[in-house]
Amino acid sequence: MRKTIEWTSAYSYVIVPKAVETQEVQLSKFKIYDEEDNSLVVGYDSIKSLSEATKDFTPFPIIDDRFIACRFPLTANEAKALPLYLTSIGLVDISDDGTAFGIATENIDFTNVPDNGFLIVMVTEMKDVPKAIEDETI
Numbered sequence: 212m213r214k215t216i217e218w219t220s221a222y223s224y225v226i227v228p229k230a231v232e233t234q235e236v237q238l239s240k241f242k243i244y245d246e247e248d249n250s251l252v253v254g255y256d257s258i259k260s261l262s263e264a265t266k267d268f269t270p271f272p273i274i275d276d277r278f279i280a281c282r283f284p285l286t287a288n289e290a291k292a293l294p295l296y297l298t299s300i301g302l303v304d305i306s307d308d309g310t311a312f313g314i315a316t317e318n319i320d321f322t323n324v325p326d327n328g329f330l331i332v333m334v335t336e337m338k339d340v341p342k343a344i345e346d347e348t349i
Contacts, residue, residue, distance in 0.1 A: 212244045213256070218267040221284035224337055225293065226330040227302065229279050232258045232270070238289070238296060272343035274321055278328075280340075285331075293331060302329040316340065 235241070235255040245251040258281060261268050273280040285293065294304055305328040306313040316336040332340060 221282045224280045225283045226280045297329045
């Protein structure tokens with residue numbers, strides 16, 4: 212059983228390599244609970260399995276064919292924890308320049324993004340991220 216989450220109303224996007232699409236995401240929003248015992252976690256969704264389970268969670272290609280973006284609701288604690296989780300699985304924050312604020316999305320060189328790069332952006336910053344395909348709804 213999955214928690215009901217309003218994926219489409221999120222104010223942020225998480226951009227990750229398409230290669231991690233099938234890996235379990237060990238975050239609370241991705242927990243799968245036992246049907247009979249709602250307190251027992253039986254696994255975690257991957258981006259792919261979650262997108263197959265709900266039409267509201269729909270990753271799409273971004274930057275180039277190596278990356279996908281997911282609209283993702285983040286609490287304040289999750290906004291701090293998510294980058295730590297992503298770096299713990301070997302991804303690199305492409306906005307990290309060693310300062311407390313990082314590189315502004317509009318100043319990132321998207322022609323030189325490593326295969327294991329990730330980025331968390333607000334909806335308003337998505338205009339600065341190159342689209343892999345032209346789609347006015349993104």
